[in-house]
Amino acid sequence: MIEHAADMIVHGEAWTIKELFVLPNEYIYWSIQIVMYPFMTGLVAGAFVLSSLYHVFHVEKLKEIAKFSLVFSFALLPVAMMPLLLHLQQPFRGINVMMTPHFTSAIAAFGIVFTTYACIVATELWFVYRVYFVRQVEKIRSQELKSVFDIGRLALFTALTLGAMDTSKEAQVKDHKACSTMAAIGIPVACFLHGYAGFIFGSVKANALWMTPLMPVIFICSAVVSGIALCILCYVITQEIRKFMAKRKMARWADDPGAPTVEQLEGAKQEEVSMVSNYLLYFMIAAVTLEILDMIFRGYTQVKSWDILREVLLDRDFTKIFILQYGLGNVVPFLMMILPGRNVRRTTIACALVLFGVFMMRWNVVIGGQAFSLSFAGFMHYHLPIIPHDAETFKEGFFGALTVMVTPFVLFYFINKIMPAFHKDEDVVH
Amino acid sequence: MERRDFLKNSIMIVAGASVPLSALEFVDPKEVLAANLDIHWAFLLNTHKCVGCGFCVKACKTENDIPFNAKVTRTWVERYVYTKDDRRYIDSPDGALNGYTESRIDLGQGNFQEIDPNNVGKAFFVPKLCNHCETPPCTQVCPVGATYKTDDGVVLVDKEWCIGCGYCIMACPYGARFFHPTDHVADKCTFCYHRITKGLETACVNACPFGARKMLNIKDINDPNTQIILNERVGVLKDEFGTRPQAFYIGLAQEVR
Numbered sequence: 001m002i003e004h005a006a007d008m009i010v011h012g013e014a015w016t017i018k019e020l021f022v023l024p025n026e027y028i029y030w031s032i033q034i035v036m037y038p039f040m041t042g043l044v045a046g047a048f049v050l051s052s053l054y055h056v057f058h059v060e061k062l063k064e065i066a067k068f069s070l071v072f073s074f075a076l077l078p079v080a081m082m083p084l085l086l087h088l089q090q091p092f093r094g095i096n097v098m099m100t101p102h103f104t105s106a107i108a109a110f111g112i113v114f115t116t117y118a119c120i121v122a123t124e125l126w127f128v129y130r131v132y133f134v135r136q137v138e139k140i141r142s143q144e145l146k147s148v149f150d151i152g153r154l155a156l157f158t159a160l161t162l163g164a165m166d167t168s169k170e171a172q173v174k175d176h177k178a179c180s181t182m183a184a185i186g187i188p189v190a191c192f193l194h195g196y197a198g199f200i201f202g203s204v205k206a207n208a209l210w211m212t213p214l215m216p217v218i219f220i221c222s223a224v225v226s227g228i229a230l231c232i233l234c235y236v237i238t239q240e241i242r243k244f245m246a247k248r249k250m251a252r253w254a255d256d257p258g259a260p261t262v263e264q265l266e267g268a269k270q271e272e273v274s275m276v277s278n279y280l281l282y283f284m285i286a287a288v289t290l291e292i293l294d295m296i297f298r299g300y301t302q303v304k305s306w307d308i309l310r311e312v313l314l315d316r317d318f319t320k321i322f323i324l325q326y327g328l329g330n331v332v333p334f335l336m337m338i339l340p341g342r343n344v345r346r347t348t349i350a351c352a353l354v355l356f357g358v359f360m361m362r363w364n365v366v367i368g369g370q371a372f373s374l375s376f377a378g379f380m381h382y383h384l385p386i387i388p389h390d391a392e393t394f395k396e397g398f399f400g401a402l403t404v405m406v407t408p409f410v411l412f413y414f415i416n417k418i419m420p421a422f423h424k425d426e427d428v429v430h
Numbered sequence: 431m432e433r434r435d436f437l438k439n440s441i442m443i444v445a446g447a448s449v450p451l452s453a454l455e456f457v458d459p460k461e462v463l464a465a466n467l468d469i470h471w472a473f474l475l476n477t478h479k480c481v482g483c484g485f486c487v488k489a490c491k492t493e494n495d496i497p498f499n500a501k502v503t504r505t506w507v508e509r510y511v512y513t514k515d516d517r518r519y520i521d522s523p524d525g526a527l528n529g530y531t532e533s534r535i536d537l538g539q540g541n542f543q544e545i546d547p548n549n550v551g552k553a554f555f556v557p558k559l560c561n562h563c564e565t566p567p568c569t570q571v572c573p574v575g576a577t578y579k580t581d582d583g584v585v586l587v588d589k590e591w592c593i594g595c596g597y598c599i600m601a602c603p604y605g606a607r608f609f610h611p612t613d614h615v616a617d618k619c620t621f622c623y624h625r626i627t628k629g630l631e632t633a634c635v636n637a638c639p640f641g642a643r644k645m646l647n648i649k650d651i652n653d654p655n656t657q658i659i660l661n662e663r664v665g666v667l668k669d670e671f672g673t674r675p676q677a678f679y680i681g682l683a684q685e686v687r
């Protein structure tokens with residue numbers, strides 16, 4: 001009989017273990033990449049919100065980190081889409097979302113919201129860097145001998161100026177205004193981009209853990225938290241690298257007469273980091289309050305699903321939720337930041353923990369939501385595939401997630417060559 | 431411009447413009463496919479009659495090309511056992527593809543539970559399939575509109591257009607959907623649309639030796655099965671989700687979810 005043939009592995013079977021009564025078609029269909037998706041979009045949105053604090057509310061002290069986070073959020077942008085593509089069973093049909101968007105679906109708007117958002121970030125970046133592009137063009141033009149490399153750069157920067165070569169004071173003021181406008185439009189769009197990632201989960205009525213109108217708000221708050229934490233972390237690390245290079249005069253810019261000294265770098269870092277970490281604290285309080293409220297509400301109302309949810313939340317996933325997410329990811333960094341004697345190093349470690357905490361939160365929502373059966377009479381366990389043995393366990397396994405994690409840094413490296421995040425140009429008004 | 435030329439030009443313009451206009455008039459696919467609006471397909475399952483033989487599951491897998499050795503299925507049968515000391519057991523090994531030949535309960539992960547026959551309070555089987563909900567959450571969430579409800583009440587998936595995001599699978603409260611093991615798109619029961627539209631029974635109805643499964647046109651009140659739904663006490667699964675399922679059950683217990 002055919003039944004005795006070797007089992008054919010269906011999607012999800014490779015990493016799902018079923019316990020007690022689970023419906024035959026139930027598997028953990030949304031796996032690690034769907035954990036990565038809200039995590040990455042959260043970072044994009046958060047980084048952008050941080051950069052807007054300077055541009056919209058003119059928090060002068062944040063000037064440097066704002067510029068950095070704007071460039072970084074641009075590097076993160078393409079990565080927000082990657083996990084979705086890696087997750088699709090038919091990745092080559094992904095474009096169908098743009099061709100026949102079905103607007104009753106929360107995912108359908110993704111293409112549109114995402115493109116709008118990308119345009120806003122790109123426009124804002126252009127206004128920030130326009131004068132810099134013009135200066136580069138002028139500099140290369142004035143050079144006597146031009147190498148092939150220079151000619152290439154000239155062509156690139158000329159194209160990037162889009163023909164707007166005016167660097168008068170008035171033009172720069174206009175740039176600055178435009179920047180603030182774009183940032184102001186960008187904040188709601190960034191929140192929307194991420195809030196609706198929360199809506200994708202919150203609106204699934206079939207899932208007892210996901211379905212709550214708080215989900216989008218929780219997602220936005222934790223997105224801002226993660227974005228700010230990542231920016232602080234990367235900012236400190238890049239500043240450390242710059243300090244190191246300034247000390248040893250390794251970088252090209254280190255020989256410029258106007259190059260920042262080690263002390264200047266250190267000073268700027270401390271001030272900005274301490275200011276931004278206060279924002280981080282506010283958003284953390286908001287995020288955790290909402291999450292706890294959601295949980296208390298479920299426990300208090302005790303609807304039908306509570307029995308199984310209690311078992312998942314308070315028993316099976318206890319370590320992941322209360323020890324790793326809330327303990328290590330929220331309480332510990334919170335204490336580290338409010339206890340007296342806070343310094344840059346402590347804040348940086350706290351930020352790394354916060355990032356871990358937000359990742360665990362995404363994990364506990366996405367995987368935790370699939371940890372119990374629709375029958376409420378069984379459980380599913382997720383085993384992240386580490387060593388890939390086929391395309392699927394690569395894409396939706398540890399290495400797939402790692403690829404998504406690493407890409408923004410690679411992109412940032414290249415984007416930073418064209419739009420240096422730490423460039424200081426005296427005549428630029430911003 | 432002479433009057434004649436003016437008229438001639440006007441006619442030319444009007445004629446020219448009318449071509450693209452008519453080309454723009456969209457043809458409603460529903461009209462072309464001429465779904466019969468006097469038909470609304472529904473399903474009736476009698477849990478008193480089901481013995482858990484699993485013939486329906488085999489017939490469905492054969493008819494609809496779902497490999498026997500893949501652990502997904504468009505229809506399945508669940509077993510409920512209540513013991514006298516008020517313990518409840520549910521299982522559905524391989525979706526009952528091979529029928530229930532063993533009395534012990536499959537607890538998953540290779541564990542089994544023997545049950546003393548003298549301790550059994552009540553026990554019954556519940557066949558399940560897609561409910562072809564009247565307000566299906568699965569079609570609502572599809573980002574590309576690849577899954578849809580036909581005018582005669584059947585929920586289908588377009589295999590050529592599905593991007594395989596799995597959102598519909600997550601949205602179905604009944605676990606009716608899965609990814610097809612070889613096509614890599616969302617798959618589910620179609621009420622054997624290719625058969626019922628030709629006047630045939632679905633494969634599972636055909637295969638059930640005990641008449642536990644019935645297909646019906648709920649708009650035809652003379653249909654004997656519609657009469658049962660109209661006159662007897664029937665239930666649907668998980669109506670709290672507001673999905674308005676079109677698979678009706680006789681003899682449903684509250685624990686069946």
Ligand code: SF4
Nearest residue numbers: 560561562563568602
């Ligand atoms: S049972 Fe599930 S797959 Fe079938 S129509 Fe209802 S929601 Fe959709």
Ligand code: SF4
Nearest residue numbers: 572592593595596598
């Ligand atoms: S898996 Fe296919 S049918 Fe289901 S929601 Fe995604 S695109 Fe639509």
